[in-house]
Amino acid sequence: MQEKDRQNVASLLPQATEFDKPFWDSLQNKKLLIQRCPVCGHTQFPPSPVCTECLSDKVEWVECCGEVTLWSKVWFHKKYLKPYDDVPYAVITAKLKEGHYVTGRMDADEAREAEFDAPLDMEFVETADGTVLINFKVKK
């Protein structure tokens, strides 16, 4: 299944809070935000309301640099989620150059060929209901 044909993905969105709404708004605008602390320079993802290093509450949202490698990959054969009934489908764990890990999509066949630690391109794709997902492709 292509991501543009995937239905009702918004049903899987968590309820955003005041703290993480910027993340979700930006994802919808096709940007992956991580956090940077202006006090100590620490970067973090998944995000926190405060800097996990110095506990400053001034953490800023910044776009990640976009350099990504493949950390691991799996294929779901059991249907757990209604929007994902196209088993077997792949889910990727990617490692950002900043050192953080991000979960995203990859075509199931492409994931078979994708090598561990291979550089990936990160793209943003819209599903049938307009939800934006992160999709990875092996860098050509």
Place this chain on the structure above:
Amino acid sequence: MEKFPRGIAIAGVGDVDYETLYRTTKSLSAPRDPYALAAEAFKNALDDCGLKKEDIDGVICVRDVTKYDYFCYRVGISKPMLVNGLNSQGRQSGLAVQYAAMAIASGQVNTVAVVYSNVGKSNKYNYGSDGNSSDPYGLIHGMTSPGAQHATMFNRYRFQYGATEEHLYKIAEAQRYHASLNSHAVFKTPLTREEYMAARYITEPLRLYDYCMISDGAVCMILTTVERARDLKKPVVRMLGTSTCGDMANSYMKQDFFYKAITNMTEQLYGEAGVTAKDCDVIEIYDNFTPTVMYTIEGIGLADIGGAGDYIDHEGLKLGQAKKPINTHGGHTSEAYMQGWNHHVECVRQVRGECGERQVPDCRLAMYTCTAPIVTGHIFAKM
């Protein structure tokens, strides 16, 4: 009292016949009652050590009997001096036992019953669809279930260290063999390589036989002082050590396969106990998914990081073959999914010499470990 936790003993253990419960689930007219199963296990634990319920002054209730007031009422305990409930996570078994030991050592209470019940099978619990254990941003991308987090870790692990599905098969097969020697085990039929390899993937690279089952059952353990335990029915099983270490993150997945958290836990555990996993005669490892056994073998020091595959190939896991059998009751994949509680009971019975056909000869030291976001471990010893 001696230095903690040496003054603490496991006085009584009680459980239920998991196999019969499993086999008769289809004929039920209503789901099983978790309090009924817990009451049975509680009574069995009392009978095991010869205590009366009036001797129990502390109660810790876990999972499907989290309503500790209901449980206590239903077994006629009215004014316990220590009582509380813990949630449904498997890691809570080791923690409940540790908290009971601490409470006794503090002098607040003398004898604590830790009670666990699980009615997942007859209530048709369907795990894994809520994004639980994934990072909060994974669910929209199709990531869900602890098993998938484990599959992700194992796929990376085998890339880094050269482990194979053959190692997972050996774990599943050894545990099934042990279960064949255990009349209460749910799955006793030997598992062949062909069956394992032909089984469906749940989340690839993990197959059906790499996953714990869902089953009904209950367990109760009664802890007290060694002094008190000496007057009771069964040989005294002493707690030589108990330790935990959190592995805190926004996801179940650990890039070091829990190694650092396990070694932190064991450093304290071995310091207390004066012995290590290498000295233990049997090791019962929390096996929510088979790869957990590999990470634990490494973290507790039986192998270097990445060396669990070699350990399995050369040292083995099975009774009668391995010097140090692992999961002699059949674990979560073959005995029952009692979330570490059945592993605790097996430690106690092995040390007492009560395990019949699956008894480890001359078993003096048994170790329990759980590798999870709170890593736990105990070492139990024959007095």
